Amino acid sequence: MTDPAPEPHTPQGESCHAHTETHLCMPEDARVKAARRLAIARGHLESVRRSLENPDVYCVDVLKQLKAVQGAIEGAAAVVLRGHLEAHVATAHERGDEQKIVDELMEVFKYT
Amino acid sequence: MTDPAPEPHTPQGESCHAHTETHLCMPEDARVKAARRLAIARGHLESVRRSLENPDVYCVDVLKQLKAVQGAIEGAAAVVLRGHLEAHVATAHERGDEQKIVDELMEVFKYT
Amino acid sequence: MTDPAPEPHTPQGESCHAHTETHLCMPEDARVKAARRLAIARGHLESVRRSLENPDVYCVDVLKQLKAVQGAIEGAAAVVLRGHLEAHVATAHERGDEQKIVDELMEVFKYT
Amino acid sequence: MTDPAPEPHTPQGESCHAHTETHLCMPEDARVKAARRLAIARGHLESVRRSLENPDVYCVDVLKQLKAVQGAIEGAAAVVLRGHLEAHVATAHERGDEQKIVDELMEVFKYT
Numbered sequence: 001m002t003d004p005a006p007e008p009h010t011p012q013g014e015s016c017h018a019h020t021e022t023h024l025c026m027p028e029d030a031r032v033k034a035a036r037r038l039a040i041a042r043g044h045l046e047s048v049r050r051s052l053e054n055p056d057v058y059c060v061d062v063l064k065q066l067k068a069v070q071g072a073i074e075g076a077a078a079v080v081l082r083g084h085l086e087a088h089v090a091t092a093h094e095r096g097d098e099q100k101i102v103d104e105l106m107e108v109f110k111y112t
Numbered sequence: 113m114t115d116p117a118p119e120p121h122t123p124q125g126e127s128c129h130a131h132t133e134t135h136l137c138m139p140e141d142a143r144v145k146a147a148r149r150l151a152i153a154r155g156h157l158e159s160v161r162r163s164l165e166n167p168d169v170y171c172v173d174v175l176k177q178l179k180a181v182q183g184a185i186e187g188a189a190a191v192v193l194r195g196h197l198e199a200h201v202a203t204a205h206e207r208g209d210e211q212k213i214v215d216e217l218m219e220v221f222k223y224t
Numbered sequence: 225m226t227d228p229a230p231e232p233h234t235p236q237g238e239s240c241h242a243h244t245e246t247h248l249c250m251p252e253d254a255r256v257k258a259a260r261r262l263a264i265a266r267g268h269l270e271s272v273r274r275s276l277e278n279p280d281v282y283c284v285d286v287l288k289q290l291k292a293v294q295g296a297i298e299g300a301a302a303v304v305l306r307g308h309l310e311a312h313v314a315t316a317h318e319r320g321d322e323q324k325i326v327d328e329l330m331e332v333f334k335y336t
Numbered sequence: 337m338t339d340p341a342p343e344p345h346t347p348q349g350e351s352c353h354a355h356t357e358t359h360l361c362m363p364e365d366a367r368v369k370a371a372r373r374l375a376i377a378r379g380h381l382e383s384v385r386r387s388l389e390n391p392d393v394y395c396v397d398v399l400k401q402l403k404a405v406q407g408a409i410e411g412a413a414a415v416v417l418r419g420h421l422e423a424h425v426a427t428a429h430e431r432g433d434e435q436k437i438v439d440e441l442m443e444v445f446k447y448t
Contacts, residue, residue: 059138073182084175256388
């Protein structure tokens with residue numbers, strides 16, 4: 001940890017190099033946890049793709065499996081979102097960039 | 113192809129071995145097309161996972177990328193669903209299994 | 225019920241006047257059940273709207289209530305969808321309009 | 337406006353009586369705008385419900401209309417969410433209630 005004075009609201013990994021006003025680093029624990037979940041989702045997605053090599057595979061089973069994969073990715077996204085809300089959105093008024101922060105978040109929510 | 117009289121409503125790949133009343137094979141073209149899309153989605157998902165190894169990655173960028181991955185998987189699911197509707201649901205009354213077919217499809221739609 | 229010979233796959237209310245090849249009537253029971261659910265959803269929606277007249281209302285409570293209303297409408301849509309699948313989609317191959325039936329259904333699912 | 341010193345991050349209507357630490361009032365403009373949208377959505381929902389009194393109504397038309405109603409409610413929810421993010425979430429760290437604020441927001445997002 002090279003940062004001698006970590007603000008509690010911007011938790012940062014040991015090598016987040018962008019300590020500028022315009023860059024916000026993802027909380028370390030959210031980053032690690034989300035990556036782990038995405039690795040699992042990737043394995044699941046790959047097994048669904050492989051199941052399509054079998055001509056006997058049934059459409060509805062594929063649809064159910066894809067739903068499960070979507071749920072796993074959704075879970076990873078929830079980890080990222082929670083980290084973002086805690087580390088960046090909850091502190092936006094203090095930094096003074098709440099308009100930008102809220103705009104980009106609303107953009108993400110669109111059609112979700 | 114061992115089936116000498118293929119019903120037009122149950123298109124089957126050359127090696128769908130389950131010519132029984134209780135098994136419905138996925139249309140060959142849907143199977144191939146969905147597999148191709150899932151391969152692309154898997155590549156995209158892997159690149160998002162890898163991006164999380166970078167401590168400078170920004171939460172909102174990850175959320176946007178995950179949304180794109182979800183869209184790609186959704187697209188693959190749409191291919192599977194269309195094939196299922198055409199090959200199995202539209203012919204369910206003729207086969208006499210419409211109750212089972214509709215029940216399992218409604219189950220898939222739940223919470224989607 | 226004035227229809228003396230109801231086809232099992234096209235259940236119709238006593239006054240569906242459009243017995244033509246190009247028109248498909250909604251199953252009576254789905255129509256009644258969906259209407260009842262929408263009446264409940266409308267009441268719930270109106271109570272949420274009214275709650276916004278109170279300056280003390282809390283955002284998160286409104287969001288939760290709107291989610292419940294969406295769930296109720298989703299429930300009504302599920303009733304309509306099930307009726308459509310049973311009465312019109314499962315019989316599409318017999319009628320020969322499965323392409324149109326599947327196309328319009330896929331259109332409805334888009335972005336859902 | 338009777339409040340002589342409005343904090344920019346907690347905009348309040350003229351009659352939000354709960355100026356306590358534990359209560360957060362909805363921004364006036366979001367409240368009014370969301371109410372207007374919900375009134376429109378209610379009218380649309382009522383017209384869909386009424387359309388179900390007609391035995392000739394077509395399932396797919398009902399599904400499309402319900403999707404439009406859902407979109408309108410979604411739009412109202414987006415107004416509420418934006419107001420909440422700007423007025424309450426972006427200021428949560430200052431108030432010190434970010435854990436509660438984030439938890440309840442994540443709860444709302446679940447299964448959405």
